[in-house]
Amino acid sequence: MLIAEAVTSIFSYSFLVRAFVVGTLVSLCASLLGVSLVLKRYSMIGDGLSHVGFSALAVASALSLAPLAVAIPVVLLASFVLLRLDNKKLMGDSAIAVISSAALAIGVLCVSLSGTNTDLESYMFGSIMAISDADAYLSIALSVILLAGYVLFYNRIFAVTFDESFSRATGIRTNFFNTLIAVLTAITVVLGMRMMGALLISSLIIFPCLCARKLCSSFKAVCICSGLISVLCFFVGMVASYVLGTPTGASIVAVNVIALVLSCLVGWGVRNVKGAHQG
Amino acid sequence: MSLIKCENLSLAYDSAVVAKNINFEISRGDYLCIVGENGSGKSTLIKTILGLKKPHDGQVIFDTDSDACAIGYMPQQTEVQKDFPASVFEVVLSGRLNSCRFRPFFSKNDKITAMHNMRLMGVDSLKNKSFQELSGGQQQRVLLARALCATNTKGLLLLDEPMTGLDPHATADMHKLISDINRRLNITVIMVSHDIHAAVNYSTHILHMVGENPFFGTTDEYRETEQGREFLCAWGCKH
Numbered sequence A: 001m002l003i004a005e006a007v008t009s010i011f012s013y014s015f016l017v018r019a020f021v022v023g024t025l026v027s028l029c030a031s032l033l034g035v036s037l038v039l040k041r042y043s044m045i046g047d048g049l050s051h052v053g054f055s056a057l058a059v060a061s062a063l064s065l066a067p068l069a070v071a072i073p074v075v076l077l078a079s080f081v082l083l084r085l086d087n088k089k090l091m092g093d094s095a096i097a098v099i100s101s102a103a104l105a106i107g108v109l110c111v112s113l114s115g116t117n118t119d120l121e122s123y124m125f126g127s128i129m130a131i132s133d134a135d136a137y138l139s140i141a142l143s144v145i146l147l148a149g150y151v152l153f154y155n156r157i158f159a160v161t162f163d164e165s166f167s168r169a170t171g172i173r174t175n176f177f178n179t180l181i182a183v184l185t186a187i188t189v190v191l192g193m194r195m196m197g198a199l200l201i202s203s204l205i206i207f208p209c210l211c212a213r214k215l216c217s218s219f220k221a222v223c224i225c226s227g228l229i230s231v232l233c234f235f236v237g238m239v240a241s242y243v244l245g246t247p248t249g250a251s252i253v254a255v256n257v258i259a260l261v262l263s264c265l266v267g268w269g270v271r272n273v274k275g276a277h278q279g
Numbered sequence B: 001m002s003l004i005k006c007e008n009l010s011l012a013y014d015s016a017v018v019a020k021n022i023n024f025e026i027s028r029g030d031y032l033c034i035v036g037e038n039g040s041g042k043s044t045l046i047k048t049i050l051g052l053k054k055p056h057d058g059q060v061i062f063d064t065d066s067d068a069c070a071i072g073y074m075p076q077q078t079e080v081q082k083d084f085p086a087s088v089f090e091v092v093l094s095g096r097l098n099s100c101r102f103r104p105f106f107s108k109n110d111k112i113t114a115m116h117n118m119r120l121m122g123v124d125s126l127k128n129k130s131f132q133e134l135s136g137g138q139q140q141r142v143l144l145a146r147a148l149c150a151t152n153t154k155g156l157l158l159l160d161e162p163m164t165g166l167d168p169h170a171t172a173d174m175h176k177l178i179s180d181i182n183r184r185l186n187i188t189v190i191m192v193s194h195d196i197h198a199a200v201n202y203s204t205h206i207l208h209m210v211g212e213n214p215f216f217g218t219t220d221e222y223r224e225t226e227q228g229r230e231f232l233c234a235w236g237c238k239h
C-alpha cells in the first residue's frame, strides 16, 4: 500500500516523472552496453569515462556553458583514447586509472576555484533535480537511437564480443563496432551522470550484466535479463529513495548490490538442484 | 588464375623474423596442408593470409574477385573467454554473419544452414547448451561448424590444427569430412596439421615450413623430396 501511494505521489511531480523516464532509458542502455563491456573485460572504461565526464561538467559549469554540450564531445574523445590505449596494451588498466584520477582532480579543482561548491556534490553523487527539460529531451532522443542501433547491430555485436579475430577474418569491421560501443558508452555515461553521479554511473553498466550472467547461459538471455534487472533495480531504487529520503544514485546502486547477491544465490541454488538431479 | 598467391612472404613479430621466403600459389578447389615443427610460423602464416597480421615483407595476393569469396576460419586457440555466456546455436549462427551483408538479422536460410552444419559436426543435440560448459573436443566441433557456416561453394576454409582434442574416431571422421567438403563443394581448404600421414593422404598440395626455404609443391612431389621422406619417417614409416 505504502509503495503504491509512493508511486502515485512520485508521478504527481513533473520533475520526478522526467527523472523516471530518463532514468529508465539510461539504465536500459547502460545495461545492454554493459554486457559487451563486461564480457570484453572493458568495464573499467565506463569508470574512466565517468570521471572524465565529471571533470567536463565541472569545467562547463565554471565557465557557465551548457553542461551536456561540453561533456558529450569531451567524453567521446576520451572514449577513443581509452579504446586505443587498451588496444596497444602498453599500460592497460593503469593508463585508465591515471586518466580517471587526473580527470577527477581537474574537476574538483575547477569546482573549488569557481567557488560554487554546492555543485560538486551533485556532480559526484547525482541529483534528480539536475535534469532540465532540454537534458530530458536530449536523453530520450539519444537513448532511442542507441536502443535502435543496438537491436539493429545485435548479431554483429555478439560476434565481435564473442570472438574478435574470427569476426575480423570473416569480414566484419570490428574496429567500427568497437568504436561504436565506446561511443555509445560515452553517451550513456554522460546522460546518466547527472542523475547517478560521476562516481556511481559505472555501476549501472556493470551490475546488471553480472547478475544476468549468474542466471542465464545464452547471450540473448543475458542481454534481455540484464535489461530487465537494470530497469527493475532503477524503479525500486528510485521509489526507495523517495520513501526513505536517501540519495537517488546511491539507493539505486544499493538495490543493484542486493540484486547481485540474490542472483548469486539463485544461480548457485539452480546449479545445485541441477547437479543433484544429474548425480 | 590462382586464388591465393604468396610472394617472398616473410613473417615477423616486432622485427624478429619467424619465417621467410614463403612462396606458394593455390587455385580454387585445392587442398593445401601446412606442416612444420612447433614455432615454425604456421599459425602466423594463417593469420597473415586472413589479414589479421601484416606481412613483414612480401605480399599475399588474392584473386581479384575474391571479395566475393567467403572465408571460414578456425583458430588454433580461440581468444574466447572461459566464462562467456553463449549457446552453441548462437556461436554457430554467428558464422553466417558475413553472408548477411546489410541485413541486420538472420534469415530462415541462415538458421537452416547452421543446423545442417551442426548435424554434420554431430553437435546438433547440444544446440541449446552453453558453449563454455562443453568439453574441449565438443567446443572444437562447434567452432568447426561455425567455420563451415562462414564459407560457401566459392569459398575458402582456413583451419589451424582442427583435430586438436578430438578422439581418434572423430579425427578420422573429420579428415573424411574436410576432404568431402573440399571435393564435393569445391571449397578451397588450407589446413595446418601435425598429422603428416593424413595430410599426405588427403591434400593436393603441401607447404612444409622449414629453414630458409620452405618447401611448396604437390603432395606427390613432396613424397619424393628428402625433407618429405625424412618428415614422414620421423612419424613412423607407413609409406
Ligand SMILES: Nc1ncnc2c1ncn2[C@@H]1O[C@H](COP(=O)(O)OP(=O)(O)OP(=O)(O)O)[C@@H](O)[C@H]1O
Pocket (backbone or CB within 6 Å): B013, B018, B036, B037, B038, B039, B040, B041, B042, B043, B044, B045, B076
Ligand atoms: N604474439 C606473439 N608475439 C611474439 N612472438 C610470437 C607471437 N606469437 C607467436 N610468436 C612467435 O612466432 C613463432 C611462430 O609462432 P606460430 O604460432 O606461428 O607457430 P606454429 O607454427 O603455429 O606452432 P605450433 O605448431 O605450436 O602451433 C614462435 O617462435 C613464437 O614464439
Ligand SMILES: [Mg+2]
Pocket (backbone or CB within 6 Å): B042, B043, B044, B076, B160
Ligand atoms: Mg600454431
